[in-house]
Amino acid sequence: xxxxxxxxxxxxxxxxxxxxxxxxxxxxxxxxxxxxxxxxxxxxxxxxxxxxxxxxxxxxxxxxxxxxxxxxxxxxxxxxxxxxxxxxxxxxxxxxxxxxxxxxxxxxxxx
Amino acid sequence: xxxxxxxxxxxxxxxxxxxxxxxxxxxxxxxxxxxxxxxxxxxxxxxxxxxxxxxxxxxxxxxxxxxxxxxxxxxxxxxxxxxxxxxxxxxxxxxxxxxxxxxxxxxxxxxx
Numbered sequence: 001x002x003x004x005x006x007x008x009x010x011x012x013x014x015x016x017x018x019x020x021x022x023x024x025x026x027x028x029x030x031x032x033x034x035x036x037x038x039x040x041x042x043x044x045x046x047x048x049x050x051x052x053x054x055x056x057x058x059x060x061x062x063x064x065x066x067x068x069x070x071x072x073x074x075x076x077x078x079x080x081x082x083x084x085x086x087x088x089x090x091x092x093x094x095x096x097x098x099x100x101x102x103x104x105x106x107x108x109x110x111x
Numbered sequence: 112x113x114x115x116x117x118x119x120x121x122x123x124x125x126x127x128x129x130x131x132x133x134x135x136x137x138x139x140x141x142x143x144x145x146x147x148x149x150x151x152x153x154x155x156x157x158x159x160x161x162x163x164x165x166x167x168x169x170x171x172x173x174x175x176x177x178x179x180x181x182x183x184x185x186x187x188x189x190x191x192x193x194x195x196x197x198x199x200x201x202x203x204x205x206x207x208x209x210x211x212x213x214x215x216x217x218x219x220x221x222x223x
Binding site (some may be wrong): 036042045102 | 217
């Protein structure tokens with residue numbers, strides 16, 4: 001059974017810092033991996049989707065990488081801003097089912 | 112562009128009452144999903160519908176039923192609500208199974 005883990009559960013950084021959020025998964029047989037952002041009391045906003053054949057995807061200050069062989073994905077946020085404060089979720093997509101989520105990393109960026 | 116719309120946004124039920132959570136998407140997606148989100152547990156899949164006319168159980172289906180009414184709509188029914196079903200419920204959709212998923216804003220349900 002696929003398990004997705006995100007470490008750390010919480011992270012606090014000063015504004016302007018570059019940071020990396022980690023996601024690991026136990027079964028490398030995934031179609032893709034998706035990163036989401038969730039603000040308190042809100043729904044999930046899709047940030048990036050990495051196909052299993054890809055190594056990375058970029059959107060603005062965000063860069064997500066995927067290493068299937070090691071069962072790891074990272075979300076890199078450049079020049080962090082207070083508006084980046086939110087919970088970041090990763091989810092692995094496998095055949096025959098739907099997204100399997102990690103429990104998230106709650107990011108706080110202080111000004 | 113509305114995307115995925117869930118109703119209601121908030122609901123309080125008494126133990127034993129029934130209710131249906133509604134979900135509709137306007138993106139012409141084939142696959143739809145229901146998740147629940149609980150503190151410390153993350154998001155867990157309740158049911159999904161890979162295409163119109165099909166539904167399958169997810170990780171935590173007990174106490175729930177679903178109906179894929181048509182391509183746009185996927186409802187979740189609680190026949191006899193229990194306090195353990197207090198949660199935030201999210202509906203999602205994707206073009207087909209295993210492609211990028213888009214989520215609604217959630218329904219916050221409290222069972223007392």
